[in-house]
Structures are given as structure tokens and as C-alpha cells.
Amino acid sequence: xxxxxxxxxxxxxxxxxxxxxxxxxxxxxxxxxxxxxxxxxxxxxxxxxxxxxxxxxxxxxxxxxxxxxxxxxxxxxxxxxxxxxxxxxxxxxxxxxxxxxxxxxxxxxxxxxxxxxxxxxxxxxxxxxxxxxxxxxxxxxxxxxxxxxxxxxxxxxxxxxxxxxxxxxxxxxxxxxxxxxxxxxxxxxxxxxxxxxxxxxxxxxxxxxxxxxxxxxxxxxxxxxxxxxxxxxxxxxxxxxxxxxxxxxxxxxxxxxxxxxxxxxxxxxxxxxxxxxxxxxxxxxxxxxxxxxxxxxxxxxxxxxxxxxxxxxxxxxxxxxxxxxxxxxxxxxxxxxxxxxxxxxxxxxxxxxxxxxxxxxxxxxxxxxxxxxxxxxxxxxxxxxxxxxxxxxxxxxxxxxxxxxxxxxxxxxxxxxxxxxxxxxxxxxxxxxxxxxxxxxxxxxxxxxxxxxxxxxxxxxxxxxxxxxxxxxxxxxxxxxxxxxxxxxxxxxxxxxxxxxxxxxxxxxxxxxxxxxxxxxxxxxxxxxxxx
Amino acid sequence: xxxxxxxxxxxxxxxxxxxxxxxxxxxxxxxxxxxxxxxxxxxxxxxxxxxxxxxxxxxxxxxxxxxxxxxxxxxxxxxxxxxxxxxxxxxxxxxxxxxxxxxxxxxxxxxxxxxxxxxxxxxxxx
Numbered sequence: 048x049x050x051x052x053x054x055x056x057x058x059x060x061x062x063x064x065x066x067x068x069x070x071x072x073x074x075x076x077x078x079x080x081x082x083x084x085x086x087x088x089x090x091x092x093x094x095x096x097x098x099x100x101x102x103x104x105x106x107x108x109x110x111x112x113x114x115x116x117x118x119x120x121x122x123x124x125x126x127x128x129x130x131x132x133x134x135x136x137x138x139x140x141x142x143x144x145x146x147x148x149x150x151x152x153x154x155x156x157x158x159x160x161x162x163x164x165x166x167x168x169x170x171x172x173x174x175x176x177x178x179x180x181x182x183x184x185x186x187x188x189x190x191x192x193x194x195x196x197x198x199x200x201x202x203x204x205x206x207x208x209x210x211x212x213x214x215x216x217x218x219x220x221x222x223x224x225x226x227x228x229x230x231x232x233x234x235x236x237x238x239x240x241x242x243x244x245x246x247x248x249x250x251x252x253x254x255x256x257x258x259x260x261x262x263x264x265x266x267x268x269x270x271x272x273x274x275x276x277x278x279x280x281x282x283x284x285x286x287x288x289x290x291x292x293x294x295x296x297x298x299x300x301x302x303x304x305x306x307x308x309x310x311x312x313x314x315x316x317x318x319x320x321x322x323x324x325x326x327x328x329x330x331x332x333x334x335x336x337x338x339x340x341x342x343x344x345x346x347x348x349x350x351x352x353x354x355x356x357x358x359x360x361x362x363x364x365x366x367x368x369x370x371x372x373x374x375x376x377x378x379x380x381x382x383x384x385x386x387x388x389x390x391x392x393x394x395x396x397x398x399x400x401x402x403x404x405x406x407x408x409x410x411x412x413x414x415x416x417x418x419x420x421x422x423x424x425x426x427x428x429x430x431x432x433x434x435x436x437x438x439x440x441x442x443x444x445x446x447x448x449x450x451x452x453x454x455x456x457x458x459x460x461x462x463x464x465x466x467x468x469x470x471x472x473x474x475x476x477x478x479x480x481x482x483x484x485x486x487x488x489x490x491x492x493x494x495x496x497x498x499x500x501x502x503x504x505x506x507x508x509x510x511x512x513x514x515x516x517x518x519x520x521x522x523x524x525x526x527x528x529x530x531x532x533x534x535x536x537x538x539x540x541x542x543x544x545x546x547x548x549x550x551x552x553x554x555x556x557x558x559x560x561x562x563x564x565x566x567x568x569x570x571x572x573x574x575x576x577x578x579x
Numbered sequence: 580x581x582x583x584x585x586x587x588x589x590x591x592x593x594x595x596x597x598x599x600x601x602x603x604x605x606x607x608x609x610x611x612x613x614x615x616x617x618x619x620x621x622x623x624x625x626x627x628x629x630x631x632x633x634x635x636x637x638x639x640x641x642x643x644x645x646x647x648x649x650x651x652x653x654x655x656x657x658x659x660x661x662x663x664x665x666x667x668x669x670x671x672x673x674x675x676x677x678x679x680x681x682x683x684x685x686x687x688x689x690x691x692x693x694x695x696x697x698x699x700x701x702x703x704x705x
Contacts (some may be wrong), residue, residue, distance in 0.1 A: 059607075059700045090703050092658060092685075093651040125650055126701065 064088040064124075065518035067154025068163045070195060072133075072186035073139045076357050076397070076404030077317055079189020080167075083133045084144065086151035091127035097148075100134030102140045102259060111142070112149045113169050119175035119222040121166035123149075124156045129316050136480050138401065140356060141488035146199065146225065159229040165217075166190040168208070169201040175222035179204035184320040184328060187211045188313070206329040211318060260299050261475040264464030269296050272457040272569055274479055277303045278486040279548030280503035281389070281541075282412040282452060284375075284445075287459030289422045296459065300413060301337045304368070305487045308500070311367040316406050318366055334366030338410075342377040350385050350395045350408075357397055357404040362389050365410035372439040375414035376444040383449055386412065390452045410455065413466045416445065425460065454503075454541045455569045460522035486551035502548045507540035517546060520560035529568055542566045596688040597624055597641025603698045604636065604686070618667035621660040625686075626668055632682040640688040644649035649687030650701055658683060658704060 066088035072079040072146050084100075085239035095109045105422050116123045130148050132139050143317075147167035154162040169177040183204040187441065190198060196215045200208045219225045224235040263270065269285060273296055276283045283300075287294040303482045307315065312331045340349060340361040351360030362370055370386075373377060389395050393409040419438045423430035450456070490502050493514065499505055509515055516522075525542060528534050534542060545566035546558035555562065597614065604627060613626040625636040641649040665681055675696060687699045699702055 058698065059702065090705065091702070092653055092655060092704055093701075125648055125699075265644070 048428050050470045062502060063157070064155050065157065067149045067151035067156070068150040070166045070190070071132075071144050071156065071168060071196065072166065072189050073137055074182045074189075074321075075137065075402050077185045077314075077321065077359070078404075079139055079186050079192075080134070081190065081195070082137075082139065082144070082147075083129045084151045084283065085133065086148070086155040087129045087131075088124050088155045089127045089129055090563055093125055095123075096127070096129045097132075098130065098393070099135045100137065100138050101132065103411050104141055105144060105284075105322075106147050106543050108142060108171075108425040111145060111173065112152070114173040115145070115171040115175045115402065115432065116149060116152075116223055118173065119224055119233065119236075120227065121153065121158055121231055122153055124431055126449040128152055128155070130244075137315045139378075141180055141182075142178075143168055143182070143186065145169065145171040145176065146222075146339055148224070148496040149222070150229065150264050151563050153226065153229075153231065159226055159231045162229050164195075165197040165199050167199045169199070169204070171222065175221055176291070177201035177203075177221060177225070179207070182317075183207050184210060184313075184348060187214050187319040188317060194354075207316075207320060210313065210328075253424060256422055258302055259476045260303065260479055261472045262475055263292055263295055263321050264297065265462050266459060268459050270473075272301065272455045273300055274454055275545060275548050275569070276300065276307075276413070277482045278502075278552050279490070279544060280411055280544045281454040281502040281545055281548065284450070284453045284456040285413070285414075285415045286418055286456065287460050288425050291416060291461045293459050294371075294373055297339075297369070297373070297413045297415055298337065299476060300369050300371075300411075301335045302334045304411075304482040305484055305539055306333060307335055309365040311409070315367045317555070318363050319408065321365060322359050323521070337364075337371060338365035338368045339371040339373060342372070342374045343380065344382060344571075346382050346385050346434060349399055350389065351380055351404075351406055357399065360395070360412055362386065362395055362408040363406040366407045367409060368411070370412050372412070372414045375416045376441055380444055381445065383444075385448055387448055387452065390449075414445070414453065417441075418458075425458065436569055451535055451537055452541075454566075454572070457569060460508045482552060485554075486548065489551045489554070502544045502551070505547075507543075510540070510543050516546075517543065517550075517563065519560040521546065521563040524560055524563045524567065533571060536569075540572065542570055545569065592640055592642065592690075593638075596636045596690075598621075599640075599688050600638040600686040600698055601625060601694055607700070609634070616664065618664035618666055620663035620667055623661050623664035623668065626665065628676075628679075629682075631679065633665065633669060633676050633679045634665070634682045634684050635661045635668075637661050637683070638688060639685065640690070642690050643692060644689065648683060649689055653685050653704075658685075681703065689703045693705075695699055 050060060066544050069084045071082045071084055073082045086464040097106060097109055111121055115165055147170040150162045150167055151403060170180045179201045183200060184207050187198055187208045190210050191213045196213060196216050198208055202218045202220045203214060208214060208216045218438045223233050226233050227235040244254055272283060277300060283298060287293055315332050315336060316328045349360050350362050351358055389408040395406045397404045418424040419431055419433045420441050421432050424433060424438060449568055495510055525539060529539050535571045539577045546562045549562040550558040601611055609627040609629045611627050616623045616626050623635050624638040627634045627636060637653055639649040639653055662683055669676055682703050683701045684700060685704055689697050
């Protein structure tokens with residue numbers, strides 16, 4: 048094997064370069080911040096420097112990117128590559144920047160053209176396959192908000208990205224397809240077998256048997272309270288002995304609630320995208336979520352938290368839907384009391400040393416609890432074996448300030464045989480949902496000019512407006528209750544809102560004494576009426 | 580000048596690579612001053628004069644890319660050694676080149692499986 052005898056021509060690798068520039072998004076909680084990825088090829092020893100506060104998983108991008116580039120047949124530059132992620136001050140995490148970095152690096156080497164302007168949101172496999180990363184949906188929302196419409200994502204997160212109105216989504220399976228699209232001299236080879244292996248099947252929703260209110264016999268008062276809660280978005284406490292149907296009732300609340308509006312559904316999908324990991328979200332959720340954390344839940348499980356990446360908690364996963372606390376009195380009291388802030392403001396703000404994270408948490412609180420530790424302290428309380436001290440301790444688990452935020456407090460009585468074996472099925476969810484939808488429409492028509500949608504959102508000051516004031520008789524009942532210290536000032540406003548919802552459901556022009564009485568009764572009937 | 584891939588010592592390969600590099604550099608306009616210059620700090624493969632610069636050149640030769648790219652396998656430490664060696668050289672020929680700026684280049688010589696030789700030059704590494 049004789050090599051050619053003439054001496055080789057030396058090839059100067061210091062060819063012409065430019066600054067490659069692409070865009071991506073860094074997420075802090077649900078808030079996305081545009082990140083500019085700049086790549087420069089310099090005359091240092093061959094190597095790869097990544098600047099701009101990358102975390103460990105992002106540092107590893109260097110090796111991923113080199114391998115992915117080689118395996119797609121377009122080597123990265125053999126010279127020194129410096130990649131900078133700006134703004135440099137915010138922490139960047141995760142593998143979602145992979146595609147943006149490699150496109151910037153190729154841009155610096157004149158391998159691809161026109162790469163500036165698109166937002167790249169995908170992780171890379173070593174074989175060059177594009178993979179989805181958590182939080183694609185909030186990232187795309189941030190990009191569109193910042194005025195970037197061209198979004199490049201992995202095929203597996205296409206549906207998620209397309210949910211955002213105004214986004215022009217380009218989805219690819221393999222790095223070569225992206226490179227080809229941006230003018231690189233490479234044939235698109237879709238490495239279909241590997242991508243197929245990674246995303247085996249789009250797992251369909253496990254079909255749970257549909258819940259329906261028709262399965263609940265009797266419980267007229269609780270059903271009525273459930274209907275009011277659904278129509279007005281009010282918080283609800285169900286109190287009753289074990290086996291009376293508290294959990295069944297609560298689980299059926301989403302079946303009669305109006306569907307979420309698009310903005311809320313998008314926020315809900317974004318939270319799912321952040322919390323469930325990859326490929327969880329493929330369509331806008333149609334039905335309000337129902338989140339039921341176990342009573343051993345910690346503060347961070349409930350409101351969100353975690354070191355490094357802050358994850359949304361149960362209150363945010365229940366955004367736009369129902370947060371159901373079964374056995375509410377068994378929750379640790381400090382855990383329950385963290386709910387006060389999100390109940391008032393509709394969002395959770397988590398403070399960390401370096402940043403503040405905000406998650407939306409507009410949920411309807413539904414709590415179920417036994418009347419006492421043994422569970423039989425209802426009615427006359429003859430079956431109850433608890434001492435008065437035990438009962439008081441149990442009741443004190445639910446703090447006053449928390450209960451003050453619960454508009455509807457209902458006793459769920461045990462069923463009689465007459466009700467349970469009734470041949471005629473109870474009213475179905477569809478019927479109730481129809482009534483609820485009409486009530487919601489009435490409220491919406493009335494409140495639209497004030498910028499609200501539901502009764503529970505209306506601030507107290509607005510009730511002095513002529514079109515939102517109740518009848519004089521109704522107001523007098525309320526003022527008497529306030530003066531007798533039966534209700535707090537907050538309770539005053541909350542009862543007015545419930546009274547409006549009742550009026551909407553009964554298709555009355557405005558709340559009368561009857562409606563206010565009903566609201567007052569629903570608020571006070573458990574806290575006032577103990578058997579001891 | 581040739582090399583038999585199947586039976587050659589690493590030293591022979593290195594010498595072959597340096598010879599190849601010198602021929603190529605001379606063809607590219609480098610004025611070769613020294614080869615394998617022994618300094619206190621260490622050896623400098625090639626010292627040359629090019630475009631008003633005194634240049635130290637580190638030559639790296641590889642048989643195939645199985646153990647990486649020749650240019651990519653030069654370390655920062657080698658670079659510092661070459662730079663110090665060049666300063667030694669500059670001192671030894673004083674006052675010649677006293678006001679000439681210095682530079683370090685690296686040359687990667689690759690002998691692939693067909694015996695074809697390619698040489699690559701990376702200028703002004705720092």
C-alpha cells in the first residue's frame with residue numbers, strides 16, 4: 048500500500064465564519080423568557096464552550112450535540128466553538144436548547160442559512176432524532192407573546208405546540224430534516240425506527256366509566272349545593288358520616304360544570320405540560336380537571352415547589368377545575384392553611400432565593416369531612432362515641448379563616464332505605480348541566496360589562512352598582528346577620544355572590560329575601576348547628 | 580517519502596508527519612527555520628517565519644480518526660510548552676526577531692486507510 052508520493056497541499060481550516068444566532072425559550076415556572084443562542088467559531092484549540100448559566104443537563108448538551116451532528120452526516124466545526132445563551136443572568140435548564148444550539152453552530156459555519164428568526168424547541172438524541180421536552184406548551188406561548196411565530200419542534204410535541212393560537216409550527220422527526228429545510232447540503236433521512244421505538248403508542252385516555260349525578264339518590268340539599276357551586280364557582284364543604292356519599296357527590300361536580308374557557312384551558316394544558324413530562328398533552332382539555340390529593344399531602348405537594356426546577360402542585364393542576372380534599376380534617380393544619388392565599392388571589396407565588404415563580408391556581412375548593420372522629424356525630428348524635436374534647440379538636444382542624452372562604456357548607460345525611468332503593472333514577476348530570484349552563488350564561492351577560500365571567504369573581508365594591516344590587520328585603524336580612532355577628536364582612540360579600548347564583552339558577556331578575564335566606568342557610572348550617 | 584501503515588513505529592509516523600507538514604508548509608509560503616528544536620521547556624516541532632510572524636508549529640499525526648481528529652487532540656498544555664519553546668528560541672537568536680510578534684499554529688496530518696495523506700492547518704491558536 049503505497050501512498051501518493053507528492054506532498055499534500057495543506058488545507059487551512061481557518062475558513063470564513065460568522066455569528067450564528069437562533070432563539071429558544073427558558074422557563075421559570077410557567078413564565079417563558081426568550082433566549083438568544085449565539086455561536087461563534089474562534090481560533091482557540093478545538094473545543095466547545097457553553098456560556099450563560101447552563102445547568103448540568105444543559106452542559107451535557109455539548110456531547111449530545113457533537114454526536115447528533117456527526118450521526119446526521121454534518122459535522123460540527125473542527126475549530127473552537129463558543130455558544131452563548133443570553134440573557135446570561137437567568138438560569139437555563141434541560142435539554143430543550145439542543146436544537147437551537149446546533150442550528151446556531153451550523154449557522155456560524157455557513158452550513159445552514161436563515162436560521163435566525165425561528166424558535167427552536169427540541170432535545171436531541173445521539174442519533175440525531177428530535178425529542179420533545181417538558182414545558183413545550185408554555186415555551187411556545189412565551190415565544191408567540193414575544194412576537195415569534197415560526198416554531199420548530201419535534202414531531203412528538205407537534206400537537207402540543209399547535210394548541211397555541213398564532214403559532215406557525217414546523218415539526219420534524221430528525222435533525223437532517225431540519226438542516227435540509229434550512230438549506231444544508233444533506234438529504235433528509237427520517238430515522239423512523241428509532242423514533243417509533245421511543246414513542247411507542249399514543250396512550251389513549253384510560254376510559255373510566257362516565258360519572259353521572261343520576262347515580263346519587265336522595266341528598267337533595269347536597270345536590271342543590273353542588274348545582275350552585277357549579278353555576279357560581281363557589282367553594283363547598285360537605286360534612287357527613289362515612290358512607291353517605293360525600294366523595295361520590297364531589298366527583299360528579301366536574302360533570303355539571305361549564306366547560307373551561309380557552310384561555311384557562313390553555314393554562315391548564317401548560318401546567319400539565321410542565322408537570323406530567325413528555326407527550327402528556329395532545330389536545331386542549333375539554334373538561335375541568337378534578338384533583339384529589341391524599342390527606343398525607345405536604346405543603347409542596349399541594350401548592351408546588353421543589354429544588355431547582357419548581358413544579359406546580361395540586362392547586363395548579365386543579366386550575367380551572369375542582370380541588371377536592373377528602374377527609375379534609377385529616378390534612379395537617381399548616382398544609383390546609385396554605386390554601387388561603389391561592390383561594391383569594393387565584394394564583395400561587397413561590398419565592399426562591401434566585402427567583403419568584405408564579406403558577407395560576409384558580410380552583411374551586413371542595414372539602415369533605417366527617418362531623419367528628421368517629422364519624423357518627425350527625426343528627427341527634429346518639430351513635431357518636433366521641434368526647435366533646437375530641438369533637439372540638441377535630442372541628443378546629445379546619446381553621447376559621449379557611450372556613451370563612453367556603454361559601455356553601457352542607458350536611459350530607461345518611462340515606463334511608465326508601466331513598467336508596469328508589470326505582471326512579473335521580474336527575475342526570477346532563478339535565479343539571481343544562482340548568483347550570485343557562486345560569487352561567489345569565490351571569491356572564493350581566494357581568495360582561497364589568498370584565499367578569501362568574502359570580503364568585505365579583506368584588507364587593509361592585510355590588511353597589513344599580514344593576515348588581517339585590518332587593519331591599521334581601522339586603523336587610525344580610526345586614527341583620529352581619530350585625531348579629533353571624534357572618535364576617537367577607538362572608539357578607541360571599542353570601543351576596545351565592546344569592547346571585549341562586550337567583551340565576553331560579554331565573555329570577557335579582558336576589559330576593561328568599562334567595563338570601565337560602566344562601567345564608569347554606570353557609571351556616573354546619574358551623575351553627577352542632578349537637579352539643 | 581512514504582510510510583507503510585501496517586509496520587511502522589509511532590516515532591516513524593511522527594517523523595513522517597513532520598516531514599509531510601514541513602513540505603506542505605514550505606509550499607504554503609512558510610520559511611522554515613528549525614525542525615525539532617530542543618528548548619529547555621521542551622521540543623518545538625517546527626519553527627518558521629510567516630507573514631511577519633515568528634511561528635511555532637505543533638504537528639500532530641494520526642493514522643485514521645479512530646482515536647479522534649488530529650487537530651482536536653492537541654492539548655492546552657502542549658500549546659503552552661510550544662509557546663515557551665518558541666520564546667526560548669527567540670532568546671537564543673537575539674537580537675534577530677527581537678521585534679517580531681509570535682504565533683502558534685497547529686498542523687494535523689491524517690493518514691487514512693487508503694494511505695492518502697491530508698494535512699490541515701489551524702493558525703494563531705491561543
